[in-house]
Amino acid sequence: MPDLAISTAGLGKTYRGRPPVEALQPLSLDVAAGETFGLLGPNGAGKTTLVKLLLGLAAPSSGTATLFGRPIAEAEARRPVGYLPEGHRFPPFLTGRQTLDVFARMSGVPDNERPRRAAELLDLVRLAGAADRKVGTYSKGMLQRLGIAQALMNRPRLVILDEPTDGVDPVGRREIRTLIETLRDEGVTVFLNSHLLSEVERICTRVAILNGGRMVRLGTVDALTQRARAWSVTTTPLPDATAAALADAFGDATERPDGLVRHVVTVPDRVALNAALDRLRTDGVEVEAVEPARQSLEDLFVEVVAPSAL
């Protein structure tokens, strides 16, 4: 069994009220150490509730959870964790450098290591020049980068990032993505909670989609976006007779600027696919590419969280 960074078993949360709000239905989820995991869902889906429960900001109504094997109720469970909350507010009277120092001290980073680590991370997030300026004068993007540096001060084994690119310009966004990839390469577990699906699609190896407080999809990005029994076939234009013969299998066609046509081919199995390809070649159609048809993560997301899917 792999080392688990996060493990939940029936973890749920219902907020008291009239009526009570079931923010997260019992959820069982394992995230392996070293994995880059994406958590997706529309507003109010339960993503933030899950993160709050994992980090001890709210108490679960049901179930259990551990971080690296330690129950989340123990403060020590959070020692190997770095967290960037959404909409964080650092004390405006501290400088960037002081902010890192104060919060790293709370994380238990030794005195002799803090200044060096702070300098290193300020450099990494391009805030070295503003390190001794009051945080109150920072722009939103700078605050976000400072938040990321803060989350990394204690050299965490698990980084939980809540909308890390919120308010960051495209260049900064790319830098953050590169940073996350670096963390992944160093074996750090990354738990990414983001609305930016393209970002999640690029970075994460596995994703979960929450909707209405329950998990509606879980799997690798490849597995989730692959359409069942569908392939993308790029060919030269089909003669009318061929098109008519293969009309049942060949669905949507998109003409590309180079004159080739991309078809979405839906067939029951590989044998049927090869039969269709044989027919194309027999009719003199040239095949450029055959690949499993995928939908984008955005398409999948919209499909599973659309009101009709609820």
Next chain:
Amino acid sequence: MIGLFLLTLRELRARKVVVGLFVVATVIWVAFAFALQLDIVDGSLAGARLFGQETVEEGPTHAPGDVMLDDAGQPILGDDGTPRTYGDELPFGASTLLESVVFTAQAFVSGAAYWIGILLALFATGGLVASLTERGQVDVILTKPLSRSQVLGGRLLAVGAVMLALVTYLFGAVWLVMSIKSGIWSPRFLLAILVVWAMFAVVYSIVTLVGVWSGSGPLSFIVTLGVVFVSLILAIPDLALQVNRFWRPVVVGAYHLLPKFGSVGTTLVPQLATGGSVGSLYALASSLLFGTVLYALAFFLFSRKDLAPCSPPPGPHESPSR
């Protein structure tokens, strides 16, 4: 916990009100140091001037051992038939006048510190506990490997340390100035430091509990002022006898239940400041008990509170951005 302690100290420093309190304290003791002139002759007060104005007319300048005379100039005889003499222990006379000036000054400072200083300190620090429950900052702090008790405790320790430093600075400096100027060293005045600080801590327990419960700094401040106001009314002597039978148990019950801010301020603090004998400590002790219970409740509530409440359940569908 040290990190939160230091963060709170920085936050207090950033709040100009706390710095202002230290400045006011400095102005007070400097005023006593330079504006109050005591003319002391042979250990007795010959005159006192405040900002150059005569405040005590030149009184008798008897030295210890001098024979006491009546208005007719005849010696006053004691019980044993011998003439009475002035001495340090006499209940009246020039040395008593000097003590009176010293004690009046100390009573003024301790009274001002108690009645005004505590309220100003509450105003300066009132929002600190409630801010612990605000989304944005609390997310970062509480996700550190600290227990909730450590977080709240670090906050309260810092507030308590700053207030103790402030009261000690003011009282200590005034005490030193007055003692050096008068030659009367009355260390009992310094006990008022602990009483003022303890009562601040008692009143702050209300700020803490309401702040943790509601997350609102202004509300916690208003509720605390309300409790202080009620305690002032309850401190009216024989109030229970002045109300009708229906309200009597309510008044008596409230008096014993609530902190006795008014009673401590009108009895214990002046007694310590003026060197008088200290009567019952019930008002202080029961107030401390009240504070202890409220702090215990606040810690309990804080340890179980769901902080940084989450978004409401799904409403209108919102699409992600790409």
